[in-house]
Amino acid sequence: MSPKSPLLARAGAVEAGGLDSGTAAHYGDPLREQRALARGEAITDLSSRGVVTVSGPDRLSWLNTLSSQKLLSLAPGESTELLLLSVQGRIEHDARVLDDGERTWLIVEGTDAPALAAWLTSMKFTLRVEVQDVTDDWAVAGSVAPVPAWAEYLVWTDPWPQVSPGGYSYAETETADHPGLDRPWHEYLILRSSLEQAVEASGRALAGAMAAEALRISAWRPRLGAETDDKVIPHELDLIRTAVHLDKGCYKGQETIARVHNLGRPPRRLVFLQLDGSQHTMPAAGSRILFGEREVGRVTSVAQHYEMGAVALGLLKRSVDPTAELVVDDDGELYAAAQELIVSPGAGQAVGRQTGFLRAPRVERKN
Structure with a gap:
């Protein structure tokens, strides 16, 4: 669980519950805050997020073998998203991914960070990787518009709703008309000890978690722990669009991903x-x-x-x-x-079942 944000001490701050616990639901005027956030005039405290890092020369090839995303050629500063699935193809972990050339940063829900770090550590074997849960040291802040004063910080830019390389849209709506285009989204990694100073330096107002959630919902953007349960598969949430590369090598859950995509329907x-x-x-x-x-x-x-x-x-x-x-x-x-x-x-049924085969005639059994 992420530590409570120092921004909860701001005047009017009312603490959020659920996934956003430890941050402000609002600072006194949720709808005004939401308008400001949508216009790019506010930032949101996302320090309820968890942050896990993976360092070492094998980090990208290792994460590539474990996850749904193709990461072998991920360039420093490039943003993507990955899923870690069960054998049945159900979503177990979802991470926003950013590499700085030395470490891969995984931004996750705060409640998921300890479990993700523990599972990754159990999968290291003899590979040259080191996994750390750095949630206590690093906070996250979000904005619809880039924050010029934060140019020095690492920033993950949400690929949603574009169809990433190797992805596929399950939406009824064409990407050009997708409401997610009205909500570009950026998440900045900031030292917790510097969060208050960074907010002051941004020159922007604060918007609470309620504002960010309303914009997320209107953008049709699924969230781990909200839209997911113990049975959900990526196809049901349109997450093949940004979090799955359909042409990459073997990983746990790939068989279900391919079977539903090619032959079935979610x-x-x-x-x-x-x-x-x-x-x-x-x-x-x-x-x-x-x-x-x-x-x-x-x-x-x-x-x-x-x-x-x-x-x-x-x-x-x-x-x-x-x-x-x-x-x-x-x-x-x-x-x-x-x-x-x-x-x-x-x-679903992007390829479809083969048809036209002749069946053998049915033979009536005699009693």
């Missing part, structure tokens, strides 16, 4: 929900999504967007009619929800 699909704004409350993450009286999915993230009102992400059964009007049920409190496709119901 059982669920990520969806954007526009919620009824007439109510003065919002449903909680984890609320049931209903089609009629039948449960067809769960809400994964919820926010109040400064332009669109109450919005959410959810995971639905793939077979749900994409035109269906849905209802979110938060322990008996009902919210009408209009869905907007993220992952297409027809996604």
Whole structure:
């Protein structure tokens, strides 16, 4: 778990819960902060993030063999994303990746950093790599627009929603029209001991975690621990787009990635929900999504967007009619929800099963 941010001492700061614990949910005016963040006039304290480093001459080739991403030619300063999967292809770890020429930096959720560092350490064997959880020493701050005063800091730039080399889009929407283009995103690595001074030097206002989450949700950007559960596979979240290289060598979970991509369809699909704004409350993450009286999915993230009102992400059964009007049920409190496709119901079967083979005639058995 990441240590609490010193910025919580700022006037008006209200601490966030869940994945953002230890940072401010807001500083007194969430919607104003969100507008400023969207305009590139504010920064967000992301020091709830965890930071793991891998050093040594074998670091990139080693991470390449373990992960879903092709890292052999990753240049210093280049940003990418990787997944570490189970044998069944389910997401176990998700990391933002940046190399500085000497170390590879993995920015993860704070709750995931100890487990990731421990697992990587267990996989070292005789390779020339060193793994460190440096969360106590390094903080992360985010911004829609680059921060000129922070030019000296390492910065990870989110590849979302572009389709990375070796990736593939499972979205219904063309990339040129993807709402993620309205939210470019940069995450800076800053020494925790220098975080307050860095914020002052930036010349920008502070926006809380609520603001960053609303922009993330409206950009359809999935988050580990929010959109993921113990069954989720990358195809369901459109993460083949940025976090998987379909043409790289063998890694754990690759068989599932290839099988679903080439022959099958993911059982669920990520969806954007526009919620009824007439109510003065919002449903909680984890609320049931209903089609009629039948449960067809769960809400994964919820926010109040400064332009669109109450919005959410959810995971639905793939077979749900994409035109269906849905209802979110938060322990008996009902919210009408209009869905907007993220992952297409027809996604998958990029190659498809071979057809046209003749079957042997069926032989009737005699009793």
